[in-house]
Amino acid sequence: xxxxxxxxxxxxxxxxxxxxxxxxxxxxxxxxxxxxxxxxxxxxxxxxxxxxxxxxxxxxxxxxxxxxxxxxxxxxxxxxxxxxxxxxxxxxxxxxxxxxxxxxxxxxxxxxxx
Amino acid sequence: xxxxxxxxxxxxxxxxxxxxxxxxxxxxxxxxxxxxxxxxxxxxxxxxxxxxxxxxxxxxxxxxxxxxxxxxxxxxxxxxxxxxxxxxxxxxxxxxxxxxxxxxxxxxxxx
Numbered sequence: 598x599x600x601x602x603x604x605x606x607x608x609x610x611x612x613x614x615x616x617x618x619x620x621x622x623x624x625x626x627x628x629x630x631x632x633x634x635x636x637x638x639x640x641x642x643x644x645x646x647x648x649x650x651x652x653x654x655x656x657x658x659x660x661x662x663x664x665x666x667x668x669x670x671x672x673x674x675x676x677x678x679x680x681x682x683x684x685x686x687x688x689x690x691x692x693x694x695x696x697x698x699x700x701x702x703x704x705x706x707x708x709x710x711x
Numbered sequence: 712x713x714x715x716x717x718x719x720x721x722x723x724x725x726x727x728x729x730x731x732x733x734x735x736x737x738x739x740x741x742x743x744x745x746x747x748x749x750x751x752x753x754x755x756x757x758x759x760x761x762x763x764x765x766x767x768x769x770x771x772x773x774x775x776x777x778x779x780x781x782x783x784x785x786x787x788x789x790x791x792x793x794x795x796x797x798x799x800x801x802x803x804x805x806x807x808x809x810x811x812x813x814x815x816x817x818x819x820x821x822x
Contacts, residue, residue, distance in 0.1 A: 631810060640717075640801055641755075641813040648808055687755065691811075698745070698770075699811050703754040 599624040599690045603702035611710050612680055618673040618705045620662075620688030627693040630671040632662055635685045635704075644686075647671060658682070683709045713738035717802045717814030724821055730775075730789040732817050734802030737783065742804040744785040745811065746777055749799040761785060797821045 604619040622628060629648050633641040645656025652664040662673045671688060685706050689699040717734045724730060736742055746758045757770045759777035767777050774793050778786045785802055799818050805811035 629808075629810075633813075638816075638818070640816045641803075643810055643812060646810045648810075689811075694807070698757055698760055699755075701755040 599628055599692060599700045601688050601690050601700050601702040603686075603688050603705050605705050606703065607706045607708070609708045609710060610678055613677045615676050616674065616678050616682075616707065618686050618688075618707065620671045620673065620702060622669050622671065622688075622690045624669075624690065624692070628690045629693055630662075630664060631689040631691075631699065632656065632660070632671070632673050633687045633689060634658075635687065637684075641687065644673070678707075678709045680709050680711060683707060713804070713812065715802060715804055715812060715814040717817060719817060720815065721818045722820070724792050724819065726794055726821055727791050730787070730792055730796070730819070732787040732800055732802075732819075734785045734787075734814055735783055736785075736804045739783070739804065739806065741782060742806055743811075744779060744783075745803040745805070746785065746787050747801045747803060747813075749801065749816075751798070755801070759787070792821045794821050 600623045602621045610616050631646045632644040634644050635641050644660050645654045647654045647664045655661045660675050685704045687704050688702040691699050714737045744761045747755045749755050761767050761779045775789050797820050799816050801816045802814040803811050
């Protein structure tokens with residue numbers, strides 16, 4: 598079975614600073630990896646996904662993530678954050694070729710301060 | 712393009728009352744469908760998933776049930792709500808290799 602660990606529950610940063618949200622996964626089989634964003638009282642929006650191919654994945658809103666198989670990581674990065682990026686971010690994994698039952702991390706609350 | 716509709720957005724129900732939350736998907740056929748719950752301050756927990764009409768798998772034993780009467784319709788139900796059923800319920804759909812996409816969610820308060 599897969600498991601996903603988000604190492605930071607809260608990350609405060611200043612506007613225009615870079616940010617990295619960390620995600621590690623554990624799985625005995627190949628996985629697909631995802632990052633989602635959740636704004637208050639809303640559903641989850643898919644930011645980006647890694648299915649295969651290039652290990653650097655670019656998503657919406659200027660975010661990107663890099664799949665590192667040797668370190669079993671899929672960290673999310675943005676070079677310069679905006680106030681509007683304040684939200685909760687979830688990393689998720691699912692087994693390749695399965696029914697895509699996502700296993701989620703517990704989330705990282707990103708707060709961007711002026 | 713694909714869209715997912717989930718309603719109602721908010722719901723306040725007394726303990727012991729029944730529940731029915733509905734979710735429909737447009738623009739795709741034979742999707743995998745999911746119900747997740749997000750309790751306050753906690754992550755997302757998969758409750759049910761379905762790979763086809765009438766095929767429901769339950770991930771955790773609980774007071775809830777799910778049904779899929781049509782290809783793109785997924786319903787979450789309860790006969791008698793408990794206080795512990797309060798939370799944010801999210802319906803989602805996916806196809807192999809496409810990712811999983813979520814509805815806007817239903818915030819359920821059981822009082």
